[in-house]
Amino acid sequence: MSECNLDEEQVNRCECIGKTFTQLKTFENFEAAQATTRCGIECGGCVPYIKLMFACGETAFDIDDPRLAEYE
Numbered sequence: 001m002s003e004c005n006l007d008e009e010q011v012n013r014c015e016c017i018g019k020t021f022t023q024l025k026t027f028e029n030f031e032a033a034q035a036t037t038r039c040g041i042e043c044g045g046c047v048p049y050i051k052l053m054f055a056c057g058e059t060a061f062d063i064d065d066p067r068l069a070e071y072e
């Protein structure tokens with residue numbers, strides 16, 4: 001994940017495709033978002049965050065949010 005340059009305080013986007021979680025949240029689920037935008041395919045670093053977003057509805061996360069363990 002280090003190559004993603006996730007150096008902001010919170011993770012709120014797929015860096016590889018340049019789309020925020022707020023934008024991705026408009027899709028029905030992770031699979032639909034990925035099929036359309038190809039989010040999470042390039043480096044995969046955002047995948048647990050996007051899955052957590054669809055589960056809880058939040059759109060920004062601490063980089064080490066403990067809930068991520070369920071989605072890795």
Ligand code: FES
Pocket residue numbers: 004013014015016017039040041042043044045046047
């Ligand atoms: S941040 Fe690399 S695939 Fe989303």
